Amino acid sequence: MSKLRVAVLGAKGRIGSEAVRAVEAAEDMELVAALGRGDKLEALADADAQVVVELTTPASVMGNLDFCVRHGMHAVVGTTGWTEDRLAQLTTWLDGSPSTGVLIAPNFSIGAVLTMKFAQLAAPYFESVEVVELHHPNKVDAPSGTATRTAQLIAAARAEAGVGPAPDATATALDGARGADVDGVPVHAVRLRGLLAHQEVLLGAEGETLTIRHDSLHHSSFMPGILLGARRVVSTPGLTFGLEHFLDLN
């Protein structure tokens, strides 16, 4: 059987360098390109890449995906910074290349995907819910893509169940003291030397609390999800948002 021809964009970055090693170690894959900032995207076409793993920055990701989709290359995207406008733009590009697949995964680790699922399940049963994400201090965006997605899923689950806003008597607050408001869910971002990627979903009801916590302790936690994404995206045209769709969790 021929090997899947995979390229990595952002190959010198924290997660990109780990992805290069994971693809090289995968028996069913061949690493055909490993590109960093300043490298020409034409190298992806020259290498005849089937799947491009995109792990760069929010500022670079759209240009890179425009190129990939125009050249019919599938993409597995971990880069953050997704807005409704960006997703609409990507969908338009994919409409023009109907056999191309793009997976965007706010988080590739199984524990984080399950945290989102468990939070979604629990959210309607508790009056209060807040999200705290904790990351290394080199992270350029806040809140994290995972925390934003978690809050969106929580808000949607509560809206569908007809649950009202969480109680909060705060009358005066310093700017930021109550976190960022993501669809009505407070999201707090901690940046601390020594950490990698962590998240707590705090839920509270009369007389009880539930804390759902996940810790990524090494970038290796993201690799099985990236490899799964690369294997599945080639036969999944269009936009898939969230690794859960490839784990049959929906």
Ligand SMILES: NC(=O)C1=CN([C@@H]2O[C@H](COP(=O)(O)OP(=O)(O)OC[C@H]3O[C@@H](n4cnc5c(N)ncnc54)[C@H](O)[C@@H]3O)[C@@H](O)[C@H]2O)C=CC1
């Ligand atoms: N979805 C997930 O599970 C995960 C997502 N991430 C996300 O992945 C992204 C990268 O994270 P890190 O590796 O920590 O950042 P990083 O800053 O260590 O790596 C990014 C790399 O991309 C390179 N780069 C920038 N523009 C480029 C371009 N146009 N072409 C090729 N390379 C380019 C940079 O030079 C840098 O080497 C972030 O958005 C982060 O939030 C990180 C870990 C897990």
Ligand SMILES: O=C(O)C1=N[C@H](C(=O)O)C[C@H](O)C1
């Ligand atoms: O920048 C990181 O490190 C991470 N980014 C992703 C995010 O913003 O959710 C995934 C994970 O939290 C690590």
